[in-house]
Amino acid sequence: MDYFLTEEQAMIRDLAGQIAAEKVVPVREELDEKEEFPREIMKVLAQSDLFGLFIPEEYGGLGKGSFELVLAVEELSKACLGVSTTYAANALGTYPILLFGSDEQKKKYLPDIAAGKRLVAFGLTEANAGSDAGGIQTTARLEGSEYVLNGTKQWITNGGEAEVYTVIAITDKAKGARGASAFIVEKGTPGFSFGKKEKKMGIRASSTSELVFEDCRIPRENLIAREGMGFIVAMKTLDSSRVGVGAQGVGVAQGAIDEALKFARQRVQFGHPIVGFQAIQHMLADMATETEAARALVYAAARFIDSGAKDVTKASAMAKLFATDVAMKVTTNAVQVMGGSGYMREYPVEKMMRDAKILQIYEGTNQIQRNVIAQSLIKEAAKGK
Numbered sequence: 001m002d003y004f005l006t007e008e009q010a011m012i013r014d015l016a017g018q019i020a021a022e023k024v025v026p027v028r029e030e031l032d033e034k035e036e037f038p039r040e041i042m043k044v045l046a047q048s049d050l051f052g053l054f055i056p057e058e059y060g061g062l063g064k065g066s067f068e069l070v071l072a073v074e075e076l077s078k079a080c081l082g083v084s085t086t087y088a089a090n091a092l093g094t095y096p097i098l099l100f101g102s103d104e105q106k107k108k109y110l111p112d113i114a115a116g117k118r119l120v121a122f123g124l125t126e127a128n129a130g131s132d133a134g135g136i137q138t139t140a141r142l143e144g145s146e147y148v149l150n151g152t153k154q155w156i157t158n159g160g161e162a163e164v165y166t167v168i169a170i171t172d173k174a175k176g177a178r179g180a181s182a183f184i185v186e187k188g189t190p191g192f193s194f195g196k197k198e199k200k201m202g203i204r205a206s207s208t209s210e211l212v213f214e215d216c217r218i219p220r221e222n223l224i225a226r227e228g229m230g231f232i233v234a235m236k237t238l239d240s241s242r243v244g245v246g247a248q249g250v251g252v253a254q255g256a257i258d259e260a261l262k263f264a265r266q267r268v269q270f271g272h273p274i275v276g277f278q279a280i281q282h283m284l285a286d287m288a289t290e291t292e293a294a295r296a297l298v299y300a301a302a303r304f305i306d307s308g309a310k311d312v313t314k315a316s317a318m319a320k321l322f323a324t325d326v327a328m329k330v331t332t333n334a335v336q337v338m339g340g341s342g343y344m345r346e347y348p349v350e351k352m353m354r355d356a357k358i359l360q361i362y363e364g365t366n367q368i369q370r371n372v373i374a375q376s377l378i379k380e381a382a383k384g385k
């Protein structure tokens, strides 16, 4: 399908695709086995300016948008979701500064982020606050010219590896969700340490850690926007980044189709390549159709975000929901097409299926996406739209 990319967009896609094929594919199995952070690949992405895609030119980026970011994420995801999660979580962590930061904060952080010199992470989730993010207990208390942070964030992507953290904490308990605020915390700040590094089913190249704040003092200037805006910052951040999770789904699904088709053309049973069997053909046809539908929705949602539309919540949630459900189904079916070989570590679809599962869970589970979409529908109906 032709999505009428500009010359520049095609170049970005091809560049990310080349890095994926040349730098990621040869090491993805080892990174997965060793649960090793893809440091060298991040350096290559930085040298190729891919960290600056969505950052305005005035802050050292390329001044592109969600759509270009989606193209790069999709290509990396075809090769390895552990790598693309590391890259995409950097954008997730950056959005609070990009969307709500002051000019000083943008000048201080965005150029280094665009250059790939400082990696970013986003810290919202806690042990007792997953889907119910309003239940966070990490606090930030203003003392003179500093905020003092206490609490523990759980399962933070790029935790321990990132230099900069955007963190949501409670500044006024009495106000509930309206009492949360967003902050920038730098690695190395006294009182800020990293707890348990998780061992995971998939995306094992990506690091997932606890963030521990014990009387961690940060300058008052590190408050993003205003006190009480923490949840707005978090929700708008997720509105922007969820479409990227959708792009991860499209990428891993496409990667799995490519592997399954290659295998089916070579594998001979009953005297014929299995690709000649209608049962296999129909699985491949459904996998390709669903993946194309997911790609069309993800691209449309990304372009909608880039149009400057005010409310992108529903579009972004739909793209994440649909594309990641497709990814789980398609990677599972790729294993089925390949039979026992698909189940073996020797072939990449085994890892793709393990990796794909996270896409239905992080940045809000797919049940939560359905809740979000339904809430938007109800709101629109009430407004008589």
Ligand SMILES: Cc1cc2nc3c(=O)[nH]c(=O)nc-3n(C[C@H](O)[C@H](O)[C@H](O)COP(=O)(O)OP(=O)(O)OC[C@H]3O[C@@H](n4cnc5c(N)ncnc54)[C@H](O)[C@@H]3O)c2cc1C
Pocket: 089, 121, 122, 123, 124, 125, 129, 130, 131, 132, 154, 155, 156, 157, 158, 200, 208, 358, 361, 362, 363, 364, 365, 366, 367, 368, 371
């Ligand atoms: C590998 C990994 C990386 C992550 N990275 C980050 C990160 O970088 N930053 C960050 O802040 N967080 C991160 N998270 C956290 C992630 O966003 C949460 O895991 C997710 O939002 C779900 O929360 P939970 O796991 O606590 O599940 P729970 O909220 O405990 O949900 C359990 C089940 O109940 C369902 N459920 C809960 N409430 C409802 C409801 N109201 N309606 C219907 N169903 C419901 C859920 O859909 C799910 O099936 C990461 C998680 C993982 C596993």
